[in-house]
Amino acid sequence: MAVKSIQYNQHTLDISYEILNPGAKVDLIILHGWGSNKSIMKKAFSSYMDSFRHIYIDLPGFGNSTCNLALHTKDYARIVELLM
Numbered sequence: 001m002a003v004k005s006i007q008y009n010q011h012t013l014d015i016s017y018e019i020l021n022p023g024a025k026v027d028l029i030i031l032h033g034w035g036s037n038k039s040i041m042k043k044a045f046s047s048y049m050d051s052f053r054h055i056y057i058d059l060p061g062f063g064n065s066t067c068n069l070a071l072h073t074k075d076y077a078r079i080v081e082l083l084m
Helices: 038-045 073-083
Strands: 002-008 011-020 026-031 052-057
Antiparallel strands (some): 011 052
């Protein structure tokens, strides 16, 4: 597990992520639904798609990622974009 600090709307968010199969050349970003986290997604998908580099992300406020502000869908999209 790794953590990257993202600056977003004058707030610092610590985003937890994990990369599996790092030698693969094609990325597959796996995002969880509301109330879930990257660990659940990893259990569900990590044994599949061996030709991809799997990037599992805890969205802000879920799992091991921090969040100290209210976010909308477009905010989550921008935060993932900043993380990449």
